[in-house]
Amino acid sequence: MKPKIQDVAKAAGVSPTTVSRVLNNRGYISQATKDKVYDAMETINYIPNDLARSLYNQKTNLIGVIVPSTSNPFYGELVAEIEHACNTKGYKVLLCNSLHEADKEQEYWDMLQRNQVDGVIVVTYNRGLVPKNHAAPSVAIDHYISSHMHVVSSDNYQGGEAATQELLSQGCQKPIHINGPLTLDTPANLRRQAYEDVMRENHKDPMTYEIPDVAYLNINMETIKRIFQDHPDVDGIFASDDLLAIKVIQYATSLGYSIPNDLKVVGYDGTDLIQTIYPELTTIVQPIAAIAETSLTVLEKQMKHESQPEKENVLPIQMKKGHTT
Amino acid sequence: MKPKIQDVAKAAGVSPTTVSRVLNNRGYISQATKDKVYDAMETINYIPNDLARSLYNQKTNLIGVIVPSTSNPFYGELVAEIEHACNTKGYKVLLCNSLHEADKEQEYWDMLQRNQVDGVIVVTYNRGLVPKNHAAPSVAIDHYISSHMHVVSSDNYQGGEAATQELLSQGCQKPIHINGPLTLDTPANLRRQAYEDVMRENHKDPMTYEIPDVAYLNINMETIKRIFQDHPDVDGIFASDDLLAIKVIQYATSLGYSIPNDLKVVGYDGTDLIQTIYPELTTIVQPIAAIAETSLTVLEKQMKHESQPEKENVLPIQMKKGHTT
DNA sequence: CTTTTTATGTCAACCGGTTGACATATAGTA
DNA sequence: TACTATATGTCAACCGGTTGACATAAAAAG
Structure with missing residues (x-):
């Protein structure tokens, strides 16, 4: 024993x-x-035995983290940063990969509650899943989960502006935007909004394509192909994430486009990984570490009831200029 | 309340x-x-309240997972697969990123024990850290942590053989191997062993370089530069992981080498991510999902005491031929 | 030589759920 | 009718650690 x-x-x-x-x-x-x-x-x-301690103390120091999947480098890095921030402050991470499935998200929420987590950090896609009785502190990253949940995100509007302006300032006449499914109610949609605004300011017609599927790595090449069929004269693409941008570059290159001469491409996310293996990519860099830390801070404020955290926390992005623009 | x-x-x-x-x-x-x-x-x-249940039942259904960092795509995918396997069987994952630091690993082991985890899956680099009194079932992936810990790995020798033979069969006269620090006692060292054996069988002198630092993404470019300085006539490189292979390709390309004409490169790991954004890379694909599932199976066998699991579980690899060889 | 302060012990309740022992009552079956 | 399977209740102990109340005693301070 x-x-x-x-x-x-x-x-x-x-x-x-x-x-x-x-x-x-x-x-x-x-x-x-x-x-x-x-x-x-x-x-x-x-x-x-921390179980016994937690039971009496009514505090587990457990933080539930729900992401689509750590196999996506953005979430992999985000989770690493969250875990690091938690570890520094004495919290432990219960990891959940929702795989974009609504019922899985729901199950994970329930599981986390049964395990008496002190807080939940969620990056997820399905609205209205949070149990109404969910009393545990929680914060969403880059998604509006429910009207009363706190949100941390990077400045998606600023990012969309920066990306679009970069394309225009590099001489693109006809930059196109590709984004994920707009049915998701995420601040990331501001990237598209910013693109459209900047285009209109420059007296150009915004042109956007939407990737219908959010399944990871299962990027719908059909959409990409269609862009080049519809607009062989496209000279700029602002993709809503780096993987998509790389896929676009690969396909365009296979069609004979020269990057950045014929076509300029800007990505989004700027993970360390992509920056390492694809340093030539121009991209909007999200402050992943800051997002992680801010999320935990917001949770802690809720836990301690001392000060009401901001409902919406927007962190600045940076543009990293590479050789694709 | x-x-x-x-x-x-x-x-x-x-x-x-x-x-x-x-x-x-x-x-x-x-x-x-x-x-x-x-x-x-x-x-x-x-x-x-699962805390109260677990306390009485003496079973938490918690599995501790220690990896260097989920920001590395290999570990990111591995963790995703482990979490998925755990979720399927009703286990929950406590995530730990050791960042290659010995004292962090030690702290995480202690933390996991305090939290009464039912088992630990560890991918870590520092030997002899496991507390002698660690009674919880545990399994190491790709590393010999201690003499009595079970190990799951892919067939590194077979992988090393396949990679080397691929280079030779493509006509390389002077393939070089680059590996991680050999001070780590990992089955991955078998890759190098296989390379050396195959070279000798073909009456060639093996030539290996070692990356001194294991810090993620902090790949020591000095070593890569030195290879090309020492051997401008190198015509094949077998890198011990995909990121390293990509770095080699980038550097060689910048020097004017044409791949695969002047230089052929084989990587290792074959993560979905790298296969997606670098599909041209020839690489040895590790069966990540199978590694995850086998690890959990080994843990479960230990938990149930029903059957003694194999001390060493070696899973087959696959070669994925791309355009870099 | 009192009065505090420091140091430790005993005891029981509590956190929230589980379980075995035992009691009791109804419904179904031989 | 007697027997058994089904259904539910009461009660207390237990998982392992925490804490408040209270007692006691030695050391330090006045």
């Missing part, structure tokens, strides 16, 4: 209460006793 | 024991009572 506090007490020749006092730094304890207790814990290999 | 079993009992007009019986399908319960109980749970928004 695993040693418990009783065993430590016996080994150290003190009472269980004293052991608990040592462990929680409560009341008066002499250094000698502390040493005895720690020695005893060492010799009998005592490991505190 | 969150509703508890007592509240459900009151709302349903039954005893707490009956509610528990309904929840755990124990003893005799009439359908009518079941319905009453479920209805009551619904109306008062009851959510079972």
Whole structure:
């Protein structure tokens, strides 16, 4: 049997209460006793049971994180940053990959609640899933999950502006925007809005294509092909994520387009990974670490009830100019 | 206050024991009572407390997963597959990113034990860290952590053979191997061994370079530069992972080498991501999903004590021929 | 030589759910 | 009618650690 506090007490020749006092730094304890207790814990290999502690304390230090999938580099990096931020502050991460499936998201929410998580960070696509009785602090990254949930995102409008202006300033006459499904109510739609606004400001007709499927890596090449069929004279593309941008570049290159001479391409996300293996890509860099930290801060504010966090937290993006524009 | 079993009992007009019986399908319960109980749970928004359950049951259904970082696509995909396998079988994943730091790994092991995880899946680099008293089932992926820990890996020797033979069969006279730090005691070193064996069988001198640092994405370009300085006539490179292979290709291209005419390159890992954005890369594909599933199976066998799992589980690799060889 | 402060022990309740033992009552069956 | 299977209740112990109340005693301070 695993040693418990009783065993430590016996080994150290003190009472269980004293052991608990040592462990929680409560009341008066002499250094000698502390040493005895720690020695005893060492010799009998005592490991505190956080389950029991959490049950009594009504605090688990668990944070649930729901993302589509860590196999996508953006979410992989985001999760790594969230986990890092959590670890720094003593929280532990329960990881959930929703795979864009609504029922999975729902199951994960329930699971996290059953496990008494102190908070939930969610990057997910399906609205209205959050149980109405969900009392745990929660924050959504880049998505409007429900009207009363806090949101952290990067400045998608600014990003859309920067991308579009980059294409125009590089001389594109007919830049096209490709985005994900607009049925999703996400701040990322502001990227498209910004594109359209900038185009109109420049007296150009915005032209957008929509990728119907959000399934990861299952990028619908049909849409990309259609763009080049419809507009062989396209000279600029603003893709709503880097993978899409790379797919566009590959397809365009296969058609004989020279990048950036015939066609300029801007991506979005700017993960370390893509920047490493595709450094030539011009892209809008999201502040992933800052998003992670801000999300946790928002959660903590909710937990401590001390100050009401901002409903919407928007973080600045950066443009990273490569050789594709 | 969150509703508890007592509240459900009151709302349903039954005893707490009956509610528990309904929840755990124990003893005799009439359908009518079941319905009453479920209805009551619904109306008062009851959510079972898994902490309390786990405490009594001595089973948390938590699996600890320690990887260097999910920001690396290989680990990102591996974690996604592990989480998926766990979810399918009712386990939950506590995620730990060790960042290759020994003390972090140690802390995570301790944390996982305090949280009473049912098992640990670890992909880590530092030997001898596992607490001697670590009783929880555990399995290492691709690394020999301690002499008595079970290991799951892909067939690294076969992978090394396949990669080297591919280069030779494509006419390389002087293929060079680049690998990670050999101080790490990992089955991945078999890749190098296989390379050396195949070279000798073909009466060639093996030539290997070692990347000193394991820090992610912090690939030491110095080593790559040195290879081309030392051997401008190099005509084949077998890199021990895809990112390294891509870096080599980029550098070689910048020097004016034409791939695959002047230089052929084989990578390793074959993640979906790299296959998507760099489909031209010839690489050795690790069976990531199978590794994840096997690891969990090994853990489960240990948990159930029913059958002793194999000490070492080696899964077959596949070569994916692209246009870089 | 009191009065505090420090140090430790005993005991029981509690966190929320589970389970075995035992009691009781109704419905179905031999 | 007697027997059994079904259905539900009461009660207490337990999982492992925490905490408040209270007692006691030695050391430090006045």
